[in-house]
Amino acid sequence: MIKQRPFQSLPYPSMLGGTRLLRPDVAQIRLPIVNAYLLGQPGGKWVLVDTGTPLDAAMIRRAAQKIHGKRPPSAIILTHGHVDHAGSVKKLLEQWPVPVYAHANELPFLTAQRKYQMGRRTSAAPDLRPHIQALPADGTVPHAAGWHTIPSPGHTPGHVSLWRESDRTLIVGDAFSTANARSPLTLLTGEPAQVGHAFVYMSRSDGRETVRRLADLAPELASVGHGKALSGQGLPEAIQEHFRHFDDPAPTSPSPLALPLLTLAAVAVGLVWWRRNRFITHTDCR
Numbered sequence: 001m002i003k004q005r006p007f008q009s010l011p012y013p014s015m016l017g018g019t020r021l022l023r024p025d026v027a028q029i030r031l032p033i034v035n036a037y038l039l040g041q042p043g044g045k046w047v048l049v050d051t052g053t054p055l056d057a058a059m060i061r062r063a064a065q066k067i068h069g070k071r072p073p074s075a076i077i078l079t080h081g082h083v084d085h086a087g088s089v090k091k092l093l094e095q096w097p098v099p100v101y102a103h104a105n106e107l108p109f110l111t112a113q114r115k116y117q118m119g120r121r122t123s124a125a126p127d128l129r130p131h132i133q134a135l136p137a138d139g140t141v142p143h144a145a146g147w148h149t150i151p152s153p154g155h156t157p158g159h160v161s162l163w164r165e166s167d168r169t170l171i172v173g174d175a176f177s178t179a180n181a182r183s184p185l186t187l188l189t190g191e192p193a194q195v196g197h198a199f200v201y202m203s204r205s206d207g208r209e210t211v212r213r214l215a216d217l218a219p220e221l222a223s224v225g226h227g228k229a230l231s232g233q234g235l236p237e238a239i240q241e242h243f244r245h246f247d248d249p250a251p252t253s254p255s256p257l258a259l260p261l262l263t264l265a266a267v268a269v270g271l272v273w274w275r276r277n278r279f280i281t282h283t284d285c286r
């Protein structure tokens, strides 16, 4: 008998980039190697969550225009400051001079005081002074009623996920991934989508506790920075399963070929996308 997966993955809108409404007021922007999110009903206030790599500003603007017209966001929220999540902030601020928020523990990285440890390398985040400020300590998300921040350290010290209790929707960021970092093909196609490790951890023990905390929320929909969104009643159990096997000896660092191949693939996809100059919007995910 074929064992049914207790959750489903939501297809990417297109391999070439695009937007998908995960909820009527939650849009996933599929960028070549990472996802960003628009929170807010069309016609109302909205916020941008994460900003892709330094190459992604035009795609994000175009996606936002499809859904929210020419109205700028009320704020930009960063799950963390890695260059594939905060890469286009400065370019977007030129057109959208709005406040940028990150967790207080992430601010040293985003104000040029600290660098991220990425395995044996270090990596600097963009210096976002004077735009960056700390997310409210009470866990509310500015300009996004109903959403709360869930501190989810491990991948970085000030990483946050975003949670909406009313429909059990979780924007995970990089606290976990649904794409296998060791497989460039999986990173590109998103299949097979399953709950797995973040690419790196600055604190592995914090990362493990974060996974347990996110499982305890019992999300019905979880959408990540890298990989496809997952949905279904079995999703909390799938996250618990990842927690239980967190320290299994399976290799967790990216293979040496993963990043070069992924970069090449991302550039190729970006070029094709640019040439075609189109942006596909899907309005339903079910």
Ligand SMILES: [Zn+2]
Pocket: 080, 082, 085, 155, 174
């Ligand atoms: Zn990251």
